[in-house]
Amino acid sequence: MEQLSNELLRVILDHINQDPEASLTIDRRAHLSVESFKAPSLPERAKAQDIAQFRLVCKRFAELGISYQFTCVPLRFNRKSFHRLSLIAQQPSLAKHVKKFIYLIPYFYVEGRVGVDGVVLPSTVISEPSYHIRKYKDQRELIESGDDARILKKAMAAFISLQQVQIQPVQDEKERQLLETIKETDESFGDTYLDLKWVPACLHGSRTLAQALVEARSKFTVLSGLSMSPQSAVYLKHDPENSISTTISLLASQLTCLELHFNDGADRGWHETTIDHKMQELSGLFKEVFTAATGLRSVHVGFRPRAPLGLPLEEIFHHITWEKLRAFGIQSWFLDAEEIIKLACRHRRTLKGLRLRDVHLRKGSMWKDVLGRLRDQMEVLDWLSLRRIGYEEWYNTQYRDTMEVPPDPPAGTSDSDNEGFIYETGASDDEADDGNDDEELSDDEHDNENDDGGPDDDGLGMGPDTPSSVPWCNCGRGAPESADELGDNGKHVDYAKRKMWEQWVVGRCIEHNTSRPLPR
Numbered sequence: 001m002e003q004l005s006n007e008l009l010r011v012i013l014d015h016i017n018q019d020p021e022a023s024l025t026i027d028r029r030a031h032l033s034v035e036s037f038k039a040p041s042l043p044e045r046a047k048a049q050d051i052a053q054f055r056l057v058c059k060r061f062a063e064l065g066i067s068y069q070f071t072c073v074p075l076r077f078n079r080k081s082f083h084r085l086s087l088i089a090q091q092p093s094l095a096k097h098v099k100k101f102i103y104l105i106p107y108f109y110v111e112g113r114v115g116v117d118g119v120v121l122p123s124t125v126i127s128e129p130s131y132h133i134r135k136y137k138d139q140r141e142l143i144e145s146g147d148d149a150r151i152l153k154k155a156m157a158a159f160i161s162l163q164q165v166q167i168q169p170v171q172d173e174k175e176r177q178l179l180e181t182i183k184e185t186d187e188s189f190g191d192t193y194l195d196l197k198w199v200p201a202c203l204h205g206s207r208t209l210a211q212a213l214v215e216a217r218s219k220f221t222v223l224s225g226l227s228m229s230p231q232s233a234v235y236l237k238h239d240p241e242n243s244i245s246t247t248i249s250l251l252a253s254q255l256t257c258l259e260l261h262f263n264d265g266a267d268r269g270w271h272e273t274t275i276d277h278k279m280q281e282l283s284g285l286f287k288e289v290f291t292a293a294t295g296l297r298s299v300h301v302g303f304r305p306r307a308p309l310g311l312p313l314e315e316i317f318h319h320i321t322w323e324k325l326r327a328f329g330i331q332s333w334f335l336d337a338e339e340i341i342k343l344a345c346r347h348r349r350t351l352k353g354l355r356l357r358d359v360h361l362r363k364g365s366m367w368k369d370v371l372g373r374l375r376d377q378m379e380v381l382d383w384l385s386l387r388r389i390g391y392e393e394w395y396n397t398q399y400r401d402t403m404e405v406p407p408d409p410p411a412g413t414s415d416s417d418n419e420g421f422i423y424e425t426g427a428s429d430d431e432a433d434d435g436n437d438d439e440e441l442s443d444d445e446h447d448n449e450n451d452d453g454g455p456d457d458d459g460l461g462m463g464p465d466t467p468s469s470v471p472w473c474n475c476g477r478g479a480p481e482s483a484d485e486l487g488d489n490g491k492h493v494d495y496a497k498r499k500m501w502e503q504w505v506v507g508r509c510i511e512h513n514t515s516r517p518l519p520r
Helices: 006-016 042-055 059-070 079-090 129-145 147-158 173-184 187-192 199-216 230-237 244-252 275-281 283-292 337-345 367-377 392-401 495-505
Strands: 072-076 100-106 108-110 164-172 195-197 222-228 257-262 298-303 327-335 353-361 383-385 422-424
Touching: 006 042, 006 059, 042 059, 072 079, 079 129, 079 147, 100 199, 108 129, 108 199, 129 147, 129 173, 147 199, 164 173, 164 199, 173 195, 195 199, 199 222, 199 230, 199 244, 222 230, 230 275, 230 283, 244 283, 275 283, 327 337, 337 353, 337 367, 353 367, 353 392, 367 495, 383 495
Parallel strands: 072 100, 100 164, 164 222, 164 422, 222 257, 257 298, 298 327, 327 353, 353 383
Antiparallel strands: 108 195
8 A cells, every 4th residue: 555646545544434525516505504513423433543553554545534533623621532633733734624613512410409429310320420420520629620611712713724613512421321310200309419510511612612713813614503592692692701793794795604403492491481582682793793794695593493593584694695695595484475575586696505404384375376477587596495384373282282292302202303412322421432542633415305204304404305317308397387386275285295395396397307407
C-alpha cells in the first residue's frame, strides 16, 4: 500500500468513510433526510475506527486520513469528551479539518429534597447507585467550574472551517431505566429521588454553545436543533444576564439552513402550559431570528406528531419572504388551507422542495384547494412531501376523542416517539465516546414508503417520501385534469391518495415514469 499514489489512497478512504451529504445541494430530496439524524450505527463507528487504524501506519497515512477522521467531531457532556475536544482544539492541524460539530447533551441530573449524598434511588437501579451519583457529580463539576463553557469557546475559535452545528439529546440504557422508573413513581415521593430533566440540559447547552460561537465569530451556516425544549427557549428569552437578542441576530444573519424540531412535555412538572402557549410566547423571538436570517435557503420547523401546533403559521414565520429559499418544511400543525398557499406562493419563484408532514387542515379547508394552487403557481417546485397529512376533525376523532393515547415515554426510548434523540444501547455515555483515551486522538435513505402511520410515527428532516430516483414522464396519462378530480373527500387522506397527489402537483405522470418533465 505504501507504493500507491495519494489519489488511490483517497479513493480507498472514500469507500471506508464516505460522507453521503457532502455532495448534496441544499434543495435535494435527501438533504436533511431522516437517516441523517439517527444515532451512528455500529458499522459507522467501525468505519471511524478503521480510519484511526489507517492513520497509525505511517506519517503519510496519518496526514491523508486527518480530514476523514476529524471532519465531524461529536461532543458528549462528560469530562472525557471535553478533554478530547480540548486536545483537538489545541492542534491546528486537526482543528482546521472540522466541518461539523455535534453537541450530544444528556438529561441533567437534578437533586431531590434530601440532596445527592442522601438520595434515594428506585429499587430497580439500587444495585448501581454509584453510577448515577458519579454522573451527577461529573455534570455539576463541569458546570460549576465553567470548564464546559471555556473548552467550547476554545474549540469554536479553533474550528475555522466549521460549517454545520447540531444540538441533540443523548441517553444511555441506565439513564433510560432510571427515567422510566422515576416517571412511574408516585408524585408524592418524586422529590426524594435523583431526577433527570431535559429543560435545564437544553437551556445550559444551548446558551453556552451560542455564546462560544458568537465569541469565536464562527462562520458556520447550517444549524440543526433536534428535540429542542420550548421551555428552555422561554428561559433564554427572559434571561437578564444573556443578551439573547444580539446573540441570536448575529448567529442567524449568516445561516443558510435552519432546522428546529421541538419536543414538548419531556419533563415532569410543567405540562400545565400547552405547546401553543409556549410557542406563542416565543413568537417575537422567531421574528428576530427569521428577520435577521435573510440568506436562508432551507427552513424546517417541526413538532411532535402527538402534539400538533394550533397557532397560525404566521405566528412563527411573520409574513417574511426569503429571496433565496429553496426548501421549506413544517411538521405537525393544524392549519387553514390559505395559510399554506400564501406562504408557499410568496416563494413560488425559488422554492424547489416543500414538505408538509403531519399537517392537518381545519374545518372549512380542503387539500384539493392547496394542491391546485401549488400546481398552478409554483414555478420551479421539484418535489413535494405530504406524509401523514389529513384533517383536524379526523385526527381528533382517531387520536383524541375515541382512542386513548398513552403518555409519552421518556425521550430516547423509541425512535418512533422521540424525534432526534440518540439512544445509546449497550454503552454508557462515557463508554460510547468516539475514540480511545490516548493522546493521539484516535476516533474510535429515506422514510418507509409503505408506512403512513399515526402520530407515533417518526420523521425528521427535509427529505420527502418520493425517491429522487423516480424518473419523469411526459406522456400525461393518468393525471387528473383539475384539483376537483383528485378524490379529496375532506375527511381522510390515505397512503395511495397522497402519493398520487405528490406526483400530480409537480407534474409527474401517475401511471408511467419513463421520460422527461411535463411542460409547465
